[in-house]
Structures are given as C-alpha cells and as structure tokens.
Amino acid sequence: MRSGLTFPVLADALRGLFVEVAVNDILTDPKTRTDSRISLLTGVHRKEIKRLREMPADTADAPDVVTLASQIVARWVGSTAFTDEERHPRPLPRVSHGAADATPSFDALVESVTTDIRPRAVLDDLLSHGVVYMDAEDRVQLNVEAFIPRPGGEEQLFYFARNLHDHVAAAVANISAAGVPPFLDRSVHYDRLTASQAQALDAYARAAAMRVLLDVNRRALELTESTPETGMASQHRINFGVYVFDEDECPAAGAAS
16 A cells, blocks of 8 residues: 555456466366356456456566666676685676786676676666675675665566565465475474564574575576576576564553453
8 A cells, every 4th residue: 555556456456367367277278268257257247357358468577677687696696707715796897907817807797697788887777776886996896695676666576576476376386285295385483582582583594594595596507507598498487585574573552461
C-alpha cells in the first residue's frame, strides 16, 4: 500500500495469475482451454478471461541494469583475474597502460562481460548507483561484495518478484512432492532472544551468508567458463538465496500479560 498498490490492482493481478496457471499448468491439452472451461475452473468471469488472454504476456527478462551490473560484480568478486590472494575484489585502474601492463583494469573487466557498451559509460552508471567509487589513487573500488539494488528501483523490484516467485515455487514443489522434496528450503530460527543476542546473531548470519554466496558465485563462474554454451543444453537456471529476518515479539505496551 505504501507503494500505491491498491486492492483492485492486486485483484486483477490475481485473476490473471489464476487464468495463467489454469491454462499453462492444469489444462495441458490445448483443446480443453476454452473460456468456459477456464471460467469453471477458476471462478473468473468469461468476459474477464477473454480480456486477460488478449493482454500481452508479462516478460520475465531482467532489466538491462540488473543483467549488466550483476554480471560485472559477479565476475569481479568471483574470478581469480580480478581478486587478490585472499579472494577479495581488487581495486582496479580504470584502463590498462599498454600491452606490458599485466594489472587487470576496470575496462578489461567490463569488456570481459560486454563489448556493446563503453566501459566509461558503465563506470559512470555504477558510480551513480554507489556500487563503486574512485579511491585516492584513481582506482575503481567495489563498494559492496554483492550487487545491492537501490531502494525502490527497477532492479530491486525485479529481484523482489523473482526471488519471491522462486522461493514460493520451491516450497510448493516440496509440499506437493510424493517422495523426496526436490528443492533445498531450510532455516534456523530462535526466539526468546535479547536485543543484543539478536543483533549478534544477525551480524554473524549476514557474514556467513555472504561467504556462502561468494563461494557459490565462484563455483558458477568456474563451471560456466569451463563448459561452453551448447544450444538447448544451456536453458537451465538456478537461484540460490539466503535471507535474515528478525522482529521484536514483545507484546505492545498496555497489553495483558
């Protein structure tokens, strides 16, 4: 509601979702996908079904800023060419100084991901989002060890939708599975903690999660760089995520104990 999402907008989105699931997941035989059958299955009026089916499909493609920035940061924190002996991202000179200069540069990092956009334009964009900064030696420094989208931006909304979808989809698949649950979905949870204990555990969990995310990112880079893409064999995707949440469960002031 703070972002302007009203109930009619949500209700219309849910209608569309019901119709989409009915068409794609339940009525697998195209001959059965009549408006009447879908209406009977979903409870959505046939006029609404016709309108929803004529609407252009939503795209799941990532915004350009997500695709490019996340690939650059992933390579910067995961590739041995751009990390130091302790696997920390190197500060990078903006450009290389001749063929004899073996120091990796920011331009080389960008060009290892894309040659369609000038490195200077990429640098200006990352600087404007606070992902990188220039140090006293005019080197490009990574400001964070993972791409953190700006609040409320297009990239943050993309990750919100994708991660929420993937987590719920994994949980539903596990609940529906007849045998071994197909996806990892585990958590560690404690209650009755003091505020200081919760803060300490939050900090520890954040650091531990970042280590795991970086390890998975490095392994993904190793796999993708050692195995070239081969048509339909390269259609799979994987999303590995972690989260931390804490709240004060104390009763409100004045509530009965």
